[in-house]
Every structure is written in structure tokens, then in C-alpha cells.
Amino acid sequence: MKKIPYVKTTLILLAVFFILILLKNLSISTGNVQVVEPTEEIQVERNAGDEPLVEDKRVYEGHDGNQVKHVYVTVFDQKAVPDNDLTFYELNESYKEYSNLDDGPKLQILFQTGTAEGPEKNGFLKTDQSANATIELRGRSSRLEAQKSYKVRLNDNGGLWFGQSVLNLNKHADDKTRVRNKxxxxxxxxxPDLISLRTDFVQLHVKDLTDPKNDGTFEDYGLYTHIEQLNEEALAARGLNPDGHLYKAENFEFYRYPDKLKLSNDPDYDKKIFESVLKINGSENHEELLTMLDDVNDFSKPFDEVFTKYFQEDNYLTWLATNILFGNYDTMSTNYYLYSPLNSEKWYFIPWDFDKALGRDAERTDAFPDWQNGIQRYWGTVIHKRYLRDPKNIEKLNAKIEELSDIINEEATKEKIDSYYPIVKPFAVRNPDLRFLSIEASEFDHYYNNLETVTTRYKKLYEESLEYPMPIFLNHERKGNQDIFKWETSHDLQEEKLTYHFQLGTDPTFQSSIISIKDAKKFTYETDKLSPGRYYWRVLVKDEKGYTQIPFDYYKDPSKIVHWGVQEIIVPKGAKK
Structure with missing residues (x-):
């Protein structure tokens, strides 16, 4: 006779039933939500992005950035490589034709490494007759310099240079010290809470076979600073998710930009237009980015909740504080990355490009607005403006600056620049770099040694900036029979009463004003249509202690003199009936 299975099955079911009852009672008695549901497990995965931005520091082990590395580039002519239909000289001049370097030309090259004596027979020297890489111009303002900066891309079968397939060779021609970015x-x-990128001193040697005068030898192009390309390889090397979202700010103030930033499946999506705001270095699925921007620009939502949802505060404060301590005036809407790992709503700030920091402002020959020296320079960007309105957040930023001052200080800076000096000085005071140096060679030490105290100066300027009102934007429009002048409300961190001085004149220095209202009661001024001509206007903001602030706007006159805080209006002939 067969055994009846029902008894065994019944016992198993009863056991499961009593276990479920026990679990339910435990949940009720403790008042806790059960954590065994699948949806809760998914929630844990979604919250993985709450973690700080932590890189694996082992990526820097064994990396000696103070040892000059020698790079040899052979530029093939069209006879050897048919695709090379322009010369190296024409490549260097191509910025005149291509305003967007991403569309600019590139040349096939042989990339080699070696010593000061010449290239060595290593992994890159499989043959001296075939190309293994390309070279192109890089940089925005640097392409206008006599000495160009270059991007070298190694072919897939060309090998890796210290684990990297892209080399960014920066000349930093307008940096008198040559070491600010490094x-x-x-x-x-x-x-902590930021990631770095490996930097190296590189001596570039070029054999330009597109030049008929070249005798087959390498020409010394002088000292360059290489910085690691932030891409999937760099993220993976730091233990970060390489498959997430990565955008480089090109002209980005955290507005929504609905006419430019669209989903990639939108019929009106244009990648070039999109990348005029944010360059895409990761996934082209922009849904998470646009959702974040929608919420950041939704003023009906409490900002604390929005910020906590999308950003990691230590990362944000560290990024902001280091830019302040380094005096990086070129980071309001550009020169940083936004990174969001896969399966995370969080967005992290990653720094990029500091050759216009660390004292570069003191070397400028043109006037420099005071709002560039402290907290005010970030007020034109939505996320900074919303975050810094809260006095508690200013206290957090102050605390972060004090915390970082234990790392970033004069003693630490001196130690670093002293280690660079024996490398940089000999290159700076000899050709080819000496030929294009913007100072006398005897002045090099003066500018170089000034680096030691710059972070102390910027910390003081930041502390002073807290007393000043915030800059504003101006807006003029002609409507019907009137010219209408509008301006934003300013903000004072001490919550003092602010007054607004409206000025309209025919010269940008306001030696004589057509209209001057020292205590404007409204944030708009209307007048009958102006007669044809050129006009200039501004609004000065003053707090109760007398601290005065100018607008963000500026006007550059025909002599290329910048008049900060001024907006020009041109009324053409025939505009007034």
C-alpha cells in the first residue's frame, strides 16, 4: 500500500502558517515595518546613492606625478596616411574655422614614449610606419594661444598609457607659474568627498612629417601638464560605477533650458544644442537629469527636500569650499562635472580645470569685479542661490572651509610647489616656452612664490564677501511707447534692509546721468521711448552698513575695457516716431 502524502503536506503547511503568525506578531509588537518584502529590498538598492562620493585611493599608488614623462608624436603626411589631408600647421590654425572643437579636424599619428634621449622600444613602438593614435586641439580659450594644447586619443589596438586611452596635454600658456592645475x-x-585625477608633467616631442622642412627629427615643444580624462576608465579605476550619467558643464546655471535640454527620443532633440549646455560623457538617457532640473527649478517645492533627494551635502560643500579657497573664478557655469551612478538619484560634483584659479585673477590686467572674490560669484546659479539663502547652510559652508583649511594651507602649498620647482623652472626659462612667456624670466620666481599664500588671501576675501549684498541681473525691454527697465531683488545674508540706486546715462562711467534715483521703491522703471543713441544703465545695491554691490551684467567698450555692472542699450535711428 502506498503512503498517503497528505499528512506530511498538512504538517508542512501548518508549520509555515504558525511561522507567518509569529512574524506578524513580532512586527506588531515592535511597531516596525517588515523588511522582508521585495519592494523594500529594491528601496535599499535605490538608496545606494546616499553614500558619500568615495574614490579608491589605490589608483594613485605608484603614480609619480613629479617625474617628467616624455611623449613622442610623429605626424604622418598624406602620402603615408591618406586621411591626413591637412598639415599639422593647419590643424593648429583650425580654430579659425571651427568654433566647436568637437567638430574640428584630427590627424593620424604615431604615439610613442621614451626618455629625454628619444623614443624607446616598448608597447607603443610596434612599428614606426603605422598610426596608433590621433591628435587634435583641445581647450576653449587655450586654442587662441600661440602654443596649443592637444588631446591625443590612442586607438583601440594602440595600447594604454598608464591605464588611459586619452591624453590631455595642456600648455597653460596664460598661467605664469605653469602648475596651478596640477x-x-x-x-x-x-x-574626502571629492575625486581627483592623475596629473603629470610631460615633455612633448613632435616629428612633423607634414612640414617639407622637417628633416626627420623630433622638435621640442616644451613642458605640458597632462590630466587624466574623466571617463568610464577613470571612474572604474576609482571603484565608481562607469555606466552612470556624466555631464561636463559648458554653459550651465542649473536652469531647465527646455529649448535645449530634451530627451534623446524627443523628435526635436539635437545633441549639439544639448551639449552647448552640458557635454555628454556618459549615458544619453537624460530622463533623470531633466527630472532633477525640474525639481530644482520648482519653487513650490521645499528646497531642503529637493536638495536632500538629489545631492550629497558633504560632496557639494567640499566642491564649493575648495573652489572658494582656490579662488576659481571660472566655475560659475562651467569647468565641473556632474556624475550620477547607475540606480541612484544622487548627483555629485567633480572638479575640473583650475588654471584660472590660485592667483590667476591677481595677474589679470583688466578690472575684476568684487563679486568674483567670494560667495557672490555663485549667486547667478539656481542651485547655489537656493542653497545659500538659508543662514544655516552658510554656517555649514563656513565650517567646511575651516575643516579644509587643515589640509589646504600655506605649509602644504609650499611643500607641493617646492617639489614642482626643479622641474618647471628650467622649462619656463628656456625655449620654446621662454619664447612665449608673458613675463620676464627674472620675474618667474616672484609669481611662482606667490602661490604659497593665495589660499589664505581667498579665505579672507570670502569672509569679507559675506558682508556684501548679492549681485543681480538687469533686463531692459521696449514695449509699446515705453522703455522698461527691470532688475532682480538682491539678498543680504545678514537680512539687512537694501536700497537700490537706478542710473541711466550716455557713458558707461556715469559721469553724467540722465536719470538717477537713489532710493528706488520698485524693481522697475518706465520712461517714454528713448531717442536714438547709445545708453548705459545700472542698479547699485546698498545695505544698511553701506556695503555696495553691482549687477552681474557688463559692457565691453571698443577699447576692450570692461565696465562691470553696466548694461548697454542701443536705440537705432527711426526707432522713435
Whole structure:
């Protein structure tokens, strides 16, 4: 006779039933939500992005950035490589034709490494007759310099240079010290809540076979600073998710930009237009980015909730504080990355490009607005403006600056620049770099040694900036029979009463004003149509203690003199009936 299975099955079911009852009672008695449901497990995965931005510091082990590396580039002519239909000289002049370097030309090259004596027979020297890489111009303002900066891309079968397939060779021609960018990223290696990028001193040697005068030898192009390309390889090397979202700010103030930033499946999506705001370096699925921007620009939502949902506060404060301590005036809407790992709503700030920091402003020959020196320079960007309105957040920023000052200080800076000096000085005072140096060779030490105290100066300027009202934007429009002048409300961190001085004149220095209202009661001024001509206007903001602030706007006159805080209006002939 067969055994009846029902008894065994019944016992199993009863056991399961009593276990479920026991679990339910435990949940009720403790008042806790059960954590065994699948949906809760998914929620844990979604919250993985709540973690701080932590890189694996082992990526820097064995990396000696103070050892000059020698790169040899052979530029093939069209006889050897048919695709090389322009010369190296024409490549260097191509910025005149291509305003967007992403559309600019590139040349097939042979990339080699070696010593000061010449290229060595290593993995890159499989043959001296075939191309293994390309070279192109890089940089925005640097392409206008006599000495160009270059991007070298190694072919898939061309090997890797210290684990990297892209080399960014920066000349930093307008940096009299030649070390500002390297100094910043060497500091970032020591700073938590940010990631750094490996930087190296590189001597570039070029054999230009497109030049009929070339005799087959390499020409010394002088000293360059290489910085690691932030891409999937760099993220993976730091233990970060390489398959997430990565955008480089090109002209980005955290507005929604609905006419430019669209989903990639939108019929009106244009990648070039999109990348005029944010360059895409990761996924082209922009849904998470646009959702975040919608919420950041939705003023009906409490900002604290929006910020906590999308950003990691230590990362944000560290990024902001280091830019302040380094005096990086070129980071309001550009020169940083936004990174969001896969399966995370969080967005992290990653620094990029500091050759216009660390004292570069003191070397400028043109006037420099005071709002560039402290907290005010970030007021034109939505996320900064919303975050910094809260006095508690200013206290957090102050605390972060004090915390970082234990790392970023004069003693640490001196130690770093002293280690660079024996490398940089000999290159700076000899050709080819000496030929294009913007100072006398005897002045090099003066400018170089000024680096030691710059972070102290910027910290003081930041503290002073807290007393000043915030800059505003101006807006003029002609409507019907009137000219209408509008301006934003300013903000004072001490919540003092602010007054607004409206001025309209025919010269940008306001030696004589057509209209001057020292205590404007409204944020708009209307007048009958102006007669044809050129006009200039501004609004000065003053707090109760007398601290005065100018607008963000500026006007550059025919002599290229910048008049900060001024907006020009041109009324053409025939405009007034």
C-alpha cells in the first residue's frame, strides 16, 4: 500500500502558517515595518546613492606625478596616411574655422614614449610606419594661444598609457607659474568627498612629417601638464560605477533650458544644442537629469527636500569650499562635472580645470569685479542661490572651509610647489616656452612664490564677501511707447534692509546721468521711448552698513575695457516716431 502524502503536506503547511503568525506578531509588537518584502529590498538598492562620493585611493599608488614623462608624436603626411589631408600647421590654425572643437579636424599619428634621449622600444613602438593614435586641439580659450594644447586619443589596438586611452596635454600658456592645475588636483587626492585625477608633467616631442622642412627629427615643444580624462576608465579605476550619467558643464546655471535640454527620443532633440549646455560623457538617457532640473527649478517645492533627494551635502560643500579657497573664478557655469551612478538619484560634483584659479585673477590686467572674490560669484546659479539663502547652510559652508583649511594651507602649498620647482623652472626659462612667456624670466620666481599664500588671501576675501549684498541681473525691454527697465531683488545674508540706486546715462562711467534715483521703491522703471543713441544703465545695491554691490551684467567698450555692472542699450535711428 502506498503512503498517503497528505499528512506530511498538512504538517508542512501548518508549520509555515504558525511561522507567518509569529512574524506578524513580532512586527506588531515592535511597531516596525517588515523588511522582508521585495519592494523594500529594491528601496535599499535605490538608496545606494546616499553614500558619500568615495574614490579608491589605490589608483594613485605608484603614480609619480613629479617625474617628467616624455611623449613622442610623429605626424604622418598624406602620402603615408591618406586621411591626413591637412598639415599639422593647419590643424593648429583650425580654430579659425571651427568654433566647436568637437567638430574640428584630427590627424593620424604615431604615439610613442621614451626618455629625454628619444623614443624607446616598448608597447607603443610596434612599428614606426603605422598610426596608433590621433591628435587634435583641445581647450576653449587655450586654442587662441600661440602654443596649443592637444588631446591625443590612442586607438583601440594602440595600447594604454598608464591605464588611459586619452591624453590631455595642456600648455597653460596664460598661467605664469605653469602648475596651478596640477597643484589643485594634487590637493584633491587628499580631500574626502571629492575625486581627483592623475596629473603629470610631460615633455612633448613632435616629428612633423607634414612640414617639407622637417628633416626627420623630433622638435621640442616644451613642458605640458597632462590630466587624466574623466571617463568610464577613470571612474572604474576609482571603484565608481562607469555606466552612470556624466555631464561636463559648458554653459550651465542649473536652469531647465527646455529649448535645449530634451530627451534623446524627443523628435526635436539635437545633441549639439544639448551639449552647448552640458557635454555628454556618459549615458544619453537624460530622463533623470531633466527630472532633477525640474525639481530644482520648482519653487513650490521645499528646497531642503529637493536638495536632500538629489545631492550629497558633504560632496557639494567640499566642491564649493575648495573652489572658494582656490579662488576659481571660472566655475560659475562651467569647468565641473556632474556624475550620477547607475540606480541612484544622487548627483555629485567633480572638479575640473583650475588654471584660472590660485592667483590667476591677481595677474589679470583688466578690472575684476568684487563679486568674483567670494560667495557672490555663485549667486547667478539656481542651485547655489537656493542653497545659500538659508543662514544655516552658510554656517555649514563656513565650517567646511575651516575643516579644509587643515589640509589646504600655506605649509602644504609650499611643500607641493617646492617639489614642482626643479622641474618647471628650467622649462619656463628656456625655449620654446621662454619664447612665449608673458613675463620676464627674472620675474618667474616672484609669481611662482606667490602661490604659497593665495589660499589664505581667498579665505579672507570670502569672509569679507559675506558682508556684501548679492549681485543681480538687469533686463531692459521696449514695449509699446515705453522703455522698461527691470532688475532682480538682491539678498543680504545678514537680512539687512537694501536700497537700490537706478542710473541711466550716455557713458558707461556715469559721469553724467540722465536719470538717477537713489532710493528706488520698485524693481522697475518706465520712461517714454528713448531717442536714438547709445545708453548705459545700472542698479547699485546698498545695505544698511553701506556695503555696495553691482549687477552681474557688463559692457565691453571698443577699447576692450570692461565696465562691470553696466548694461548697454542701443536705440537705432527711426526707432522713435
Amino acid at each position: 597643484l589643485a588636483f594634487d590637493y584633491f587626492e587628499e580631500i
